[in-house]
Amino acid sequence: MLPSLEQRRVSLTSLKAWFPWRSECENVSQLRSLVDGTDEEELGQWSTAVADNSEDILQPATGPDGYIWRLLMRRMSLLIFHSIANSPQSAYAVSHLKVLKVLLSPAKTGALGANNSVHSTLAKDITSDLLDHNLYTHVGNAIRSIPIEAYSLSAALPLLMSLATSPFSILAPTSLSYQQSLTLLFVHILTIPLNRLPRLSQTDFSSRLPLSSLDILSLSIPDIIASSPAPESRFNLIANLYEFTRPLYRTLSLSALDVYLHFLTELMDAISISSFELKQSLYQLDPHTKERLVTISGADHLTSLLIASKRYPYSQWSLASFLLSLGAICPTWRENLLSTLLGCPGGNLVQELYREFVRTSPLGRDCSPKALMDPSFASAWPPLLLLSDLYTQSLLTMGDEEFSPTASNTIIASRNPLTLDELIDFSKKLLNIANTLWSMEDQTNVQEGRVPGINLKWEGAREKVTKCVQAIHERDSRKQFTPQDHWLVNSQIDIQSFVEAAVFEEAQQNQRLNDSGPLSKCQVALSPRLGVLNNIPFAIPVDVRVSIFRRFVTNDMSRDRSGTARLSVRRGSIAQDAFDNLAGVDIKAPIEITIIDQFGQDEDASDGVFKEFFASFCEEVFSEDRGLWLANKEQERYPNPHSYATKQHSLEWYRFIGRIVGKAIYEGHSVSVQFAGFFLRKWLGKQESFLDDLQSLDPDLWQGLVNLKHCADNPQDLNVNFTIAVDGEPLAFPPPHRALTYIPSENETHDLIPNGSNVAVTRENRLQYIQLVSHYRLSEQIKLQSEAFFEGLLEVIDSRLFRMFNQQDIGILLGSAFLPVDLVDLRKHTEYDGYNDAELTIIAFWKVVDTFDQEERRALLEFVTSCRRPPLLGFKDLVPNFTVCHAGEDEQYLPTVSKCHNLLKACLRSFRCPMSVDSLILWQLPRYKNEHVLRDKLLQAIHSDTGHPQSFTTELSQHIL
Incomplete structure (x- = not known):
């Protein structure tokens, strides 16, 4: 708020009382009369008369009344400054500013008298007076008051910007006034929209900004941000700070670069995520500011910033914090930002972060929450979390063959920025951190507490770490490179207690669901064991998880159901x-x-x-x-x-x-x-890993896309466009039990993008083409079918x-995974009817089965139970139990089975028997006396259809008829 006329009169009165007055100084009498009783018009006329000739202003300084002249100049400076503040668009504003520019020039005022220190301190004294009278507040208001359409023609604007930077050429850089001036410049000037700082004067303005001294602001950053609460002001401050500092990256000192990155980070952290979504146009940001905000995450800027930070390896802590905040402030930019960082020339950021910071980091070694959340580890978190984001992103476009190429594959080169040994170490760190954060009994700190050294809640850090460890584990699941039991945390937990606690937590969640409907994020977080099972389940052995699953289902079964x-x-x-x-x-x-x-x-x-x-x-x-x-x-x-x-x-x-x-x-x-x-x-x-998943659906198409991805030639020579061929419609919609007849339609295609048939696949867009083809085949074509199946399943x-x-x-x-058949477990849970386990026939039976390979054992299991796969949790879960029954003394019979009871039985070798089907099915295992005969009969039975009840009864009935 500018002072009123009455306030100005009070101010002028106080000025008269402040300065000594000597009426006998004839050579300055005119100036004294002007200061003592002038009005705005007379003051303006004087400025106009002397503004363009510094000698007219400074000539009295060399006379006998130089001391009085100096005092009058200090008063005159305040008078014309207040005139500018009250009427920045007046006809005399430019003249006033020119006068101030002369008076604030140390080169001119300091040369007036080499032996007179009075003259050399004039600029400093006037600067101090102006600062005491809110120099930056009034200059900022004056700049903002100029209509935007008049900016390009305004002669006052460059002079106002020069006035704003004048203290930095006058005050000592080590003085408190210098630091305060720089702080006030950021608060009042650099919060002005970039389009109000004319480009013609920006070069001069930026050259006068003491950005190389940014390190003196290290303690003032919170005050600057607090003094600019409006989101628009913070946006403008980010854009201006970036605009004027970027050209200096190569010359900034380590301390200045650190403060610059810290300043930007703190500013972005002070703006809510939703506010930064520029597409929503929540705030009236000028086009120049928007342009700068967008280019902050651009490849050119990031490359130059990475190059600058390489001069000071330890500055990468600040760089990592800045990049994390930049990715968080605008989620729509995050993926492009990470991809740009991965593609920046001049080095491998993933390698640098891991080898220089994360490899030696204490994080992930001690798994206690107290050690993990120790504030002394503040500098270790930004590199680790940025590395987690970057490596997760890199895996999205890295095929399995690129992740770990085979020695025989000379076409595909490794794109993996880390060695497999490094990945083993890195993934173990991430697993330990994720397990600690998910397992904490009191999740309040995870939800509300913040990671030391970075403006991120613990649950945000947990999400980044969890996503990365999930992605690495998925690669290991498809193509193992980690040692046995690498992913398990058995040593950190008691499995039995874990199971009981998980079952209890699930029962609690079900109760909350019944009482109040869908669970909130906070309610879900109250269940640490379920957090581990839902997010890093591979940390718990799969048989333990299956047993927990069965316990969950058993609890659900105990609830009331409708009748049978x-x-x-x-x-x-x-x-x-x-x-x-x-x-x-x-x-x-x-x-x-x-x-x-x-x-x-x-x-x-x-x-x-x-x-x-x-x-x-x-x-x-x-x-x-x-x-x-x-x-x-x-x-x-x-x-x-x-x-x-x-x-x-x-x-x-x-x-x-x-x-x-x-x-x-x-x-x-x-x-x-x-x-x-x-x-x-x-x-x-789970999100599809588009190219690798395609291999299980269409290996030929997958191989073609891999070749396209790594093709050194121009893809345009292949005459491929953004379409994909689709199969023809069936001849008629058939009943579900009938086979289908299709009409092939080679000409029928689907556009992958609008007008895709007219868009050629080039070297630049081939990754987009590969992703669209994969997505169409893996997702779009079966979307409705999959959703319907899952709807029924869930x-x-x-x-x-x-x-x-x-x-x-x-x-x-x-039960579709081919686990080995454990004969020790099977024998332990086998029952006998008419036999005991010490009889020679039973001993021979187990000796014979022990000689079977896994395929023969699975065939036996399928023969008896209708399934080739053993129960996951062991044969104790087979209901009814595997049972071997006595079937008489005739060794001519083949073993057979009634699958409804899982009983190993016998049938006649020949169908020439006058017995009914029912009575034949009751025949059971003969008492084979010879081990070789038992082996032959058993193998004959399990590898033929005669042992199956349905085929057997059909064949026998046909024979009898």
């Missing part, structure tokens, strides 16, 4: 009958299933009937002939991408299949179907429970 449902299905039409009769049924409730055989008779409705139902159901619905699912070369299933599969009827089938698969998992049955890795990632809600099992597993673990949970 009854389902009757016909063999050969099991899927369709189930689809027609289970709509609207509580799928979690018990279902009594009756299977009708081909003769119209009820099959055995034993405890194992759901296994038999589910095995037949999967055989029908996952058959490629049915058209809902396809298989890759590894016979892994994924939804059919053809458009007919997105029709409503097909989506209902996907939803129903998801319900039945969920029911099987819920009740602990093995799901023998193997799903493709990219589909399992969708199952778990109707049975809460998605929270699946967070404990990655895609490899899901295969184990489903």
